[in-house]
Amino acid sequence: MKKSLLAALAAATALGCLPAAAEDLITSDRVGPSDAPKKMVFRMTGDGPSSTDPTWAAGYSKLYTDFINNHPGWQLELQMMTGDISQEQARMLEQAKAGHAPDCAAVDSFVLPLFKQAGVLKSLSPYFTKEEIDQLFPFVRDGVTGKDGQVYAWWWSTDLRVLYRNTEIVPNEPATWDDTKAAGLQSVEAGMEGILFNGSRYEGTAFDWLGNFWGQGGKLVDDAGKPIFADAANRDKFIKAVNYYRDLVESGAAPKRVTTIGSYDDLNAAAVAGTTALFVGGNWQYRQLQNSMDPDEFAKWSFSMLPGITADQRSTGTGGWTVAAFSSEPEKVEMCAALAREIYMGPANALQEQLPTRADLYDKYDVFKSEANQTFAKALKVGQARPGVLIYPEISNQIQIMMGKVLTGAAATDAAVDDAYKAALDAYARL
Template sequence: MNKSILVVFLVLLTSLFVWAGGDQESGSTEVPADIQWVTADRIGNPNASITLTYAVDLTYSHQTQTASRKEFLTSRMEEWAKAHPDVKLIPQILSNNPAERLAKQLEQAATGSMADAAQIDGQFVPLFYRWLQPIDSYFSAQELDDWFDWCKKEAMIDPQDGKLKGAWMLTNTVGLWYDKTAVPNPPQSWDEVIKVGKELQNNGYQYGFLTWGGKNEQISYGSVFPMFFGLGGDLVDSSGKPVYGEGDNRAKLIEVFKFWDRAVKEGVVPQRVLDINNNGDLAAAAKEKTAAMFLGGSWLLSVLKDNLGSEIESWDFTNTPQKSASIKMQIPGGYCMAFFAKDKKKLDLIVDFMKYVYVGADGMAGWCSAAGYTPVRKSVFENYAVFKEDRFQQAFGKVISTARTRPNSSTYSIISEHVQEGWQNVILGRQTPEEAVDTAFKKTLNQIR
């Protein structure tokens, strides 16, 4: 064979080997000419050599029917996928039943069958610490400091080993909505609630103070536990055993119930709050001007805007009133993104994807804006116009900066159910605060035995 032809042949052979073997080594794969980067059940190149899985609620996925959410997620996911053509992601949609979801996730974590990343209720993240992969190397100290302190304490940093085990995505809370034209100085203490409520009624308002009262988690989440936690009360001990009906905890819950009992007996809170079962009922009271202040979720903003129109400008949001004005305490809702991928390459990629879409500063700002949630990183409130220039979001951020999650105990739902019932009995005058607490605690203990 001619020497020059042999050289060319060897060069071509080497190139072919590098193309076939080298690309295979790096994991790159062919990208179809007519590729659709984001479909309902896939994000990324269908021919990608690396497959990642992640589990999210339907409303947090690009499968959602809410246009603003779908548009943001689809666009953001497509951008990431185009930059990572060797990767495809397969979404897994979580059950919309909270108890069922938690039970299944715990089973999957224990058996090693969990997705590479999963959305977990922030309240329950500590239950998964033993299975979660540390992600400290993916966040600088400055980035970590950007989260609210309660996020890190309650669900991000494992106290056993000090490792970062999750990234809180967003939040919401129940606080005091009030009409500034009628309530220029919102009440911060229980005594002030009674005083301002009576003044409102003297000025023509039918109700002094309202809250969601139909049996639902929102009673516990919004009307009882923020005040109980503000007094330093604990629902369970370190082992998860219910203790809210014992000793100082009993006394503190009785104090909370006594406030509500007093508010009803003095005519500030009507017994008909037990008929308030949805956000629309509270928004209607605001529109009809039968109430000028009530406890409601930060998520009520869109409903109030729809009902009040331009009159929303006279409304504002602040902390849940406590026994003393010096106490600040909220209960946060929301989810964390937690990571289970043991393979280093997969962990690198799934963390990067989640930072880009949900938990990085840009991702969190875009997602919370599109979805109507409250961010949990301080820089998002300070640096992004959609939050920096929105007085409601600024109010939500200020209020939620001091918070405490509900306990991750498996008995929590049982506790909540019986406390809701006790609170309703106090509102109706069927039981004294002492009787209501003792009955709720007895029922709780009987049910968990």
């Protein structure tokens, strides 16, 4: 009997048909059998089996294992992006223009217009039904659709910015900028840092702050995509929003080190360590805090809509990630669409509590019926997506530069705003 078993194993090895369980289906850079005849390269963020959150890593490992088992003969080669998302996306765009992009990749929604304009994406329209596309929120559907009506990426998650607070230190929800300053000073009086937010050269710095401008009715660009954020109609609103952050730092309600913060992980770390009672962050951080804190400590934390110059003038930025195909091989494009459909469109939303971009999914998954997610959904009603125009990345870049000058006291607000506006207009003229 032993001889028969050895003979059977030898035959199976010779035929290359050992069961998949004979090797790890998931490694740090691969999903699927190492000798699979078909391979798709997927460049991804941490939203996968290598997530730094153990719960999410385990959940994604199961999703990816089920996915690859449902697609026999395939292997996914995983390429991980670094935390410098802006640089990663810029590099990938240049690779795509040169014909060296990965087959499939995560594309940040804020730079998706650049990829569409470059003509480097393949249509995913054949792989999603009209009903699924119609269920996308309007700003999402507009964002993924090209001028020819084709869908060029699947925007699977959206997010928003909120104000987190330790209710033991800050019991009442700050509804206005003045309330926020007072709450930041409360945190300092309690022996902690004041309010924290991203303030370095980082896309999050611009986007987390923009709600303060949008809440006043400010506009970044006109209908043609031209920057207008500091023209006659918008300049005063923009300057007020910048001075709000400046006053937080100069008053001590926010520490000067915000100019060095360029990661939401840094904000989580401060909250978990108990060194701050207040920070501006994303909705996804709620689950991260829950997973990182003792239940008694987490129970002290809550969140609310971003404050406004008045309680009635509030807004928040809505972003998110897409999955897009670059391959010229139809099989790989279809596989990329399957990845978006089977892992990210719904299952990954529920796993990470990443807000879905399809309205019908809020009824499908119980997790989005929770009090926290209902509060997020309410805040989304005043949310705004980054404008889908080519000049936006440069506007963001100039806001980041401007914020650094203002928060360090290197330049007066008016001068820094005017410099940013001129640079954005000059860049627009070169498009």
